[in-house]
Amino acid sequence: MTESRFINFALPPWLSAGPAMAVLLFFLAAPLCIVAAYSLMEADPHGGVRAAFSSEAYVRFLFERDWDGNLALDGSYAAIFARSFLLAAAATALCLLAAFPAAYCIAGQPPERRGLLLLLITIPFWANLLVRTYCWVLILRDSGLANTWLSALGVIASPLPLMYTDGAILAGLAYSYLPFMALPIYAALEKTDWRLMEAARDLYAGWWQTLFRIAVPLARGGIAAGCIMVFIPSLGAFIAPDLLGGGRKLMIGSLIQLQFSSSRNWPFGSAAAFVLLAAVLLVLWLWLRRGGAQKAQW
Amino acid sequence: MGGAALIEIRGVRKSFAGQARALDGVSLTVRENEFFTLLGPSGCGKTTLLRIVAGFERPDSGEVLLAGKDICPLPPNLRPVNTVFQNYALFPHLTVLENVAFGLEMRGAKREDAKTQARQMLETTMLGEFGARLPSQLSGGQQQRVALARALACKPRVLLLDEPLSALDLKLRRTMRAELKRVQRETQITFIFVTHDQEEALAMSDRVAVMNEGRVRQIGEPAEIYDAPGDRFVAGFIGETNFLPGEITGCENGFLRVLLGGGATVAVAAGNGEKSGAVTVAIRPERAALHSPADTAANAENIVTGEVRDIVYLGGTTRYDVVLPDGAALSVSESNESGGGNYAARFARGEKVCASLPRDSLRALER
Amino acid sequence: MVTGAGQAAKMPGFAAWTGVFYAFLYAPIVILVVFSFNAGRSATVWTEFSFAWYARAFANKSIQQAAANSLIVAFSATAAATFLALLAALALTRGRRFRGAGACHLAILAPLMIPEIVTAVATLVFFSAIGLRLGLFNVFIAHTVFCIPFAFLPIWARLQDMNETLECAARDLYADAWQTFRRVTLPLAAPGIAAGAMLAFIISLDDFVITLMVADAGSTTLPVYIYGMVRMGTSPEINAVSTVLLAASATVAVASHFAARRARK
Numbered sequence: 065m066t067e068s069r070f071i072n073f074a075l076p077p078w079l080s081a082g083p084a085m086a087v088l089l090f091f092l093a094a095p096l097c098i099v100a101a102y103s104l105m106e107a108d109p110h111g112g113v114r115a116a117f118s119s120e121a122y123v124r125f126l127f128e129r130d131w132d133g134n135l136a137l138d139g140s141y142a143a144i145f146a147r148s149f150l151l152a153a154a155a156t157a158l159c160l161l162a163a164f165p166a167a168y169c170i171a172g173q174p175p176e177r178r179g180l181l182l183l184l185i186t187i188p189f190w191a192n193l194l195v196r197t198y199c200w201v202l203i204l205r206d207s208g209l210a211n212t213w214l215s216a217l218g219v220i221a222s223p224l225p226l227m228y229t230d231g232a233i234l235a236g237l238a239y240s241y242l243p244f245m246a247l248p249i250y251a252a253l254e255k256t257d258w259r260l261m262e263a264a265r266d267l268y269a270g271w272w273q274t275l276f277r278i279a280v281p282l283a284r285g286g287i288a289a290g291c292i293m294v295f296i297p298s299l300g301a302f303i304a305p306d307l308l309g310g311g312r313k314l315m316i317g318s319l320i321q322l323q324f325s326s327s328r329n330w331p332f333g334s335a336a337a338f339v340l341l342a343a344v345l346l347v348l349w350l351w352l353r354r355g356g357a358q359k360a361q362w
Numbered sequence: 363m364g365g366a367a368l369i370e371i372r373g374v375r376k377s378f379a380g381q382a383r384a385l386d387g388v389s390l391t392v393r394e395n396e397f398f399t400l401l402g403p404s405g406c407g408k409t410t411l412l413r414i415v416a417g418f419e420r421p422d423s424g425e426v427l428l429a430g431k432d433i434c435p436l437p438p439n440l441r442p443v444n445t446v447f448q449n450y451a452l453f454p455h456l457t458v459l460e461n462v463a464f465g466l467e468m469r470g471a472k473r474e475d476a477k478t479q480a481r482q483m484l485e486t487t488m489l490g491e492f493g494a495r496l497p498s499q500l501s502g503g504q505q506q507r508v509a510l511a512r513a514l515a516c517k518p519r520v521l522l523l524d525e526p527l528s529a530l531d532l533k534l535r536r537t538m539r540a541e542l543k544r545v546q547r548e549t550q551i552t553f554i555f556v557t558h559d560q561e562e563a564l565a566m567s568d569r570v571a572v573m574n575e576g577r578v579r580q581i582g583e584p585a586e587i588y589d590a591p592g593d594r595f596v597a598g599f600i601g602e603t604n605f606l607p608g609e610i611t612g613c614e615n616g617f618l619r620v621l622l623g624g625g626a627t628v629a630v631a632a633g634n635g636e637k638s639g640a641v642t643v644a645i646r647p648e649r650a651a652l653h654s655p656a657d658t659a660a661n662a663e664n665i666v667t668g669e670v671r672d673i674v675y676l677g678g679t680t681r682y683d684v685v686l687p688d689g690a691a692l693s694v695s696e697s698n699e700s701g702g703g704n705y706a707a708r709f710a711r712g713e714k715v716c717a718s719l720p721r722d723s724l725r726a727l728e729r
Numbered sequence: 730m731v732t733g734a735g736q737a738a739k740m741p742g743f744a745a746w747t748g749v750f751y752a753f754l755y756a757p758i759v760i761l762v763v764f765s766f767n768a769g770r771s772a773t774v775w776t777e778f779s780f781a782w783y784a785r786a787f788a789n790k791s792i793q794q795a796a797a798n799s800l801i802v803a804f805s806a807t808a809a810a811t812f813l814a815l816l817a818a819l820a821l822t823r824g825r826r827f828r829g830a831g832a833c834h835l836a837i838l839a840p841l842m843i844p845e846i847v848t849a850v851a852t853l854v855f856f857s858a859i860g861l862r863l864g865l866f867n868v869f870i871a872h873t874v875f876c877i878p879f880a881f882l883p884i885w886a887r888l889q890d891m892n893e894t895l896e897c898a899a900r901d902l903y904a905d906a907w908q909t910f911r912r913v914t915l916p917l918a919a920p921g922i923a924a925g926a927m928l929a930f931i932i933s934l935d936d937f938v939i940t941l942m943v944a945d946a947g948s949t950t951l952p953v954y955i956y957g958m959v960r961m962g963t964s965p966e967i968n969a970v971s972t973v974l975l976a977a978s979a980t981v982a983v984a985s986h987f988a989a990r991r992a993r994k
Binding site for chain 3: 416417418437438439440443444445447448449451452453454455464465468469512513516
């Protein structure tokens with residue numbers, strides 16, 4: 065009603081919001097600046113960097129330098145980036161396919177049951193990601209449950225190589241971020257007036273048409289939010305490609321981690337981190353610019 | 363009435379960032395033991411004025427005197443003023459008893475003493491049995507009474523009430539109206555009551571200030587506001603009023619002569635309104651009377667003619683919507699005296715009628 | 730709407746699909762939990778029920794140390810992040826409006842938008858650049874940073890929902906600013922604060938990627954230790970420890986869910 069608020073909390077902003085800002089500035093913004101600086105320096109083979117300007121790290125994304133120092137086009141890193149995008153997109157599509165009917169079904173339940181079903185989605189959402197991915201190792205490895213059961217059923221003679229494949233990574237990613245897709249779609253559908261579906265049926269729409277002409281457009285904001293929330297962490301994922309891809313099938317996340325552990329090329333790792341950050345922020349920015357956060361209704 | 367001034371508001375202005383003035387130079391005086399009402403449409407500034415008296419807002423300029431002392435620099439907790447909030451603002455985490463004891467305790471009473479006093483307060487307001495309940499376990503009417511008890515427990519000099527009845531249903535609102543009035547009489551505390559409901563304002567107040575767009579348009583006793591509205595806004599906001607455009611052509615014996623659009627000339631009591639030029643003549647529907655053109659000879663003064671366009675039966679009254687020759691609309695309301703199921707409208711739709719407009723009931727207002 | 734979707738709004742096959750959805754969500758976890766109670770070494774062939782692997786895991790000194798580290802970091806990072814988040818949420822919802830409030834809000838949510846691996850390497854690089862090598866304290870700092878938004882969101886939402894008029898009423902009833910804060914604002918915000926703290930706690934307890942990069946040998950947390958074991962090959966001991974970790978986060982998640990639900994009432 066009135067535009068001004070009565071101020072009871074009179075602590076000045078620098079004292080109240082200030083400490084959190086200082087922590088974030090010092091331990092998040094400053095480190096990111098250092099990463100940016102490192103990406104433009106020379107690598108020290110023993111780890112760390114030498115303080116000299118070099119664009120080598122970025123050049124390496126597309127070119128390989130041979131013994132004579134000549135540049136030759138090299139697609140292997142670009143391929144890792146492309147794979148990461150493809151796998152993230154595939155995981156997003158898989159999650160959407162799996163989550164939409166479930167979210168629709170839950171949103172249509174009576175309120176008491178909705179609360180419980182929702183809680184059942186939230187629990188894996190907060191459960192340890194490493195452990196949840198490890199569960200898939202138990203299922204997919206050569207002596208794992210999948211192979212054991214398949215051979216017991218006589219479907220296969222020798223174990224299928226399920227681990228260390230793109231399929232394994234995809235399963236891991238989709239499993240990791242499935243709740244991130246279900247929750248926003250549910251949130252969008254929960255506010256839906258179900259009489260709209262009835263109106264569509266009343267106006268001679270089949271269930272298929274009702275779904276795609278009414279339900280899906282109504283949940284558009286939630287679907288977009290869910291896709292963002294699955295795509296972004298999938299793109300930078302480290303655990304799934306590391307455990308299920310076994311270091312053979314790299315994604316950007318594992319590539320970056322490698323540069324700071326065994327490969328010891330900090331500038332290249334920093335550059336890769338920066339490219340990843342830029343890609344993520346670009347996606348977020350495009351989404352926010354189209355009013356995505358408001359459309360998601362939460 | 364006519365007690366000493368308790369609250370004096372002088373030239374108070376207030377604007378919020380990016381908005382038109384909320385208060386544009388408001389001055390008024392509230393007397394000791396008075397039931398004073400701020401009446402106006404939403405957004406007229408009445409709630410802002412109340413919040414300034416309570417201390418939740420500071421005026422940009424002007425002053426608020428309580429018993430002769432400027433209270434503007436004081437925070438709310440140092441003012442002997444309490445508020446009944448619109449949605450009661452009962453603390454949801456405290457019991458009814460703790461809510462009522464809150465103010466006493468904050469003023470320095472020992473917890474036990476505060477509780478004892480609060481318990482007495484609840485007894486006198488017939489809420490004794492609810493002391494241990496949480497506000498959410500009470501009905502709207504009970505919550506309202508707790509809010510009142512909580513605010514009165516501290517015996518403030520002035521009690522501010524911000525649309526306290528607006529959340530109640532119609533029947534309960536009527537009961538609470540009478541109860542508030544009784545409490546005010548018994549406690550002899552000055553009430554400043556904010557409402558947008560004109561019926562509430564007329565029924566309860568000693569005096570009413572009608573506000574619009576950040577200004578006070580008129581201050582007076584309810585009958586004064588109703589019968590002698592000072593301007594077109596007040597006339598239109600309170601009750602129903604017909605507005606007939608006209609031109610002042612002269613003045614005699616304390617009555618203005620006004621030529622109406624339709625060609626008739628009427629005499630209008632000269633209040634403190636316009637004295638010349640274009641005016642609008644205001645008359646309440648129940649003050650005008652309809653006659654058939656045949657029997658107008660008896661009363662040839664202040665007659666306008668027109669045609670009945672619509673007849674609306676409203677139970678206790680019947681309203682005739684009449685169109686005057688210049689197209690102006692005149693509503694006339696007549697009370698239905700004959701009961702017994704033999705009601706018949708006195709005039710038919712399309713019938714020519716004469717309306718007499720008693721000169722003491724007419725007001726000439728700025729257009 | 731209150732009673733849910735009517736018959737006409739139901740889609741064929743969706744209910745069955747929802748069953749599959751939940752099965753997919755829980756089957757891998759159930760497999761892990763079941764085989765953690767398997768007496769044999771195998772995580773594929775069931776022999777008999779046993780607590781043996783739990784006993785072994787609990788007796789393992791390294792696991793004890795890692796669990797202790799995890800708890801120390803989770804408790805301290807939760808306390809720090811919740812305190813910082815509460816102050817910031819109060820500033821943004823209850824304080825005087827100030828320039829840069831929008832930017833401040835965005836900055837608090839920034840750790841949610843930056844990919845974890847990027848935060849991880851940035852923190853690693855930063856600590857090595859300034860030469861900060863304080864073991865567990867480094868981990869505590871890193872955790873505090875990414876816990877802030879998780880603690881902030883429920884507190885902020887609660888304060889946002891809370892009617893400011895209640896604070897006005899307290900001031901009107903002669904409470905001073907501090908009394909109003911202590912007697913009205915804080916008790917009413919408490920469920921939001923509890924929910925925020927619990928989320929921060931789970932997030933810290935579960936974090937792996939950032940800890941992996943930041944922690945040195947002596948300050949290994951439980952997830953990092955589990956990772957090390959997984960890389961060496963699967964063992965039922967991992968299943969047991971993992972189950973304990975899952976149980977811990979599930980418990981706190983459920984508790985937080987109910988705290989948040991109370992807050993909404």
